[in-house]
Amino acid sequence: MTFFFHYLTRNNRFSKRRKSLKSAAAQNSSSSGRDDEQQQLAAYHYSTIIDLPSHILIDILSRLPLKSIFISRCVCKTWHILISDPLFATLHFDRNSGSNPELYLRTDFSTCISRTLHWVDLESFPGYNHAQCQWAKINAQFYLPKRYPKPNPKACTSNGNSNRGNRRAGREYDIVNSCNGFLCLRKPFHRNPCIICNPITGEYVTIPKPAAEDDKKTLRTVISGFGYSFRSKQYKVLRLVFDDFLNRTAEIYSLGGAAWRKVGNAPWSPIAGLFPTYLNGVIHWVCDDIEDDQSCSDCIVGFDFEDERFCVIPAPPHFAEKPKTRDNLYDMNLGVLGGCLSICDVTYFAPPDIWVMKDYGVQESWIKQLSVDNGYFGICRPIKYLDDGSLLLFCKRRALVLYNPVEKNTRYLLIHEDQSMIFEAITHVPSFLSLKDVGGDNLTVQNINSRSDQFEPEESETLFLIEMRKAGELLY
Structure with a gap:
């Protein structure tokens, strides 16, 4: 090619x-x-x-x-x-819809969350070399829409000027998940999904506010997901609202539609802090609605955008070999590896186990693909397999880890400027699809590049990934 x-x-x-x-x-x-x-x-x-x-x-x-x-x-x-x-x-x-996703990084500065996505071409990263540290330049950048938060009186200085260093005022949108080349974004604090965008084309649309949205109700928890219905050929946004333990409302918005609609109650409580995973028309979460003495066989739940109903995805049959408590579920991460649903099991400081479901929905098709037995990384999320067979993991929001299961060597890649910098890793299959073509005539499509928004100085800088020989201790 x-x-x-x-x-x-x-x-x-x-x-x-x-x-x-x-x-x-x-x-x-x-x-x-x-x-x-x-x-x-x-x-x-x-x-x-x-x-x-x-x-x-x-x-x-x-x-x-x-x-x-x-x-x-x-x-x-x-x-x-x-x-x-x-x-x-x-x-x-x-x-490319069925291919391995690309990797994008988004830095988390002390003053703001960047709206710049840095595309990482890992296949061009230098090979392993015992003699010297390798580094790679990341200069391909894509951008997310700018967020304009309401003025916060507490974020003003004594002279009445806005405090630009205030983190709450400067934080951009959070990323919910990726689906077919589009990203769903949400408000960072109330977690309401509000934007669908394509970072490759720069197009984005604003999602209508739910009729029941009440930003002053700070105690409510909102969990969202974004997916596609193959039968109706519609993109849909799911919103789960938890006012208390018993009141769990599920709402759906179809892209191009006029308003949200209720689809019943949510039977489970997905863990809000973990990324949802979209695959085969279903958005998946790890659920924490189990007691400490229960098994984890029902800890993976999903919502089917085709039938608009909730479902349970059977966990691996031997998943309970490692003793687990409810708190251990917060250390697990779902993902997609080689087109299959995967889960990374990190329990009691043991090496991470990577489980893959070869036949979707069939419990017996789960296989333990590998155990990363070259050090403990803490909470980690599998990203993708590279052409040389190495597995890329994202660990503790501070490092990319390349693990070669054959040679059993580990490479740590960190942001060069500040090795303790927190960043976000996003898996995303890029596409050139236009929101105008998938959402119908009812959508008002805007373009990120048409707005004269100013970037923070650090947002437009080129990033460097550097290989660190003794970075393992940073992950403990």
Whole structure:
């Protein structure tokens, strides 16, 4: 594919040369005669990739990796138009929807949560080298919508000016989860889902406020999820509202619709602090509605966007081999590895166990894929497998860990500027789908890049990932 990409760009240069020769021949036609012009054009007339029909060019471009697509978009106006075509977005999505997600980092500064997503191309990261520390530059950036919080009187200084250093006033949206190239964002404190965006295209839409929303009711807990219904071809946002232990309301908003609607009561209480995982039309959580003396067989719950009902996903049959309490559930993380539902079991300072459900919904299909037996990382979340077989994990919000199960070596990657910096790791399959095409005419689509928002200085800086030899102690 790399060879083919170079072939594309080289032939574009040849095409430009051919056009310049045609222009030169036209200018000299009056002096040299028409026969000489035709001979010169015939000598340099050959077909290039630019001469292919547009639908074939779109098919070719849609097969390129993400980085090459962005380069191709800058090659010429024709390619930019083709990559902006809805057919390209559809072909690219169909080919990549089942692939491994890309990794994006979002830094957590002391004064604000960044709205910049830094794309990490881990396949280009230098190989393992015992002699020296490796580092990688992360300069591909995408942006989330800007949040404009209501003025907070407590966040003002004595002279009446807003306190820009106040963390609550400067915090951006939290990310709920990713689905089909779109991200669902929520308010950081009341946790109400409010925006759907595509960071690749820069498009976003605002979700209507629920009729029952009451921001002053600070004791309520809101848990949300975002998914897709294959039958109705609708994107839906789920909102679970917990006023108390008994009052658990579930509400649904269909993208492009007018309002939220209730779909019954939530039978369980998912753990609010953990990322939900979307797979096969179902949003998944780890649930803490068990007693200490109960088994964890019902600790994975979900909501099916197709039938709009809750379900229980059977946990691994041997999941209870490690003794567990209710508090241990907060150390578990769901994810998707190789297109399969996975769970990372970290219990009692034991090495993390990675379980994978090979046949979705079938309890007997759970297998313990590996145990990371080269040190204890604490709370960690599996991200993806790399081409060399290494497993990438996100640990303690401070490090990326590359674990090679064959060689049993571990590599720690941290933000270079501040090795103790807290950051967020987001798994996301990028797409060029437009919200205008999936939400209908009732959506008001805005663009992040069309607004003259100013970034904090640290938000626009290039990040560096550096490999640390003795970073293990930072994770305890």
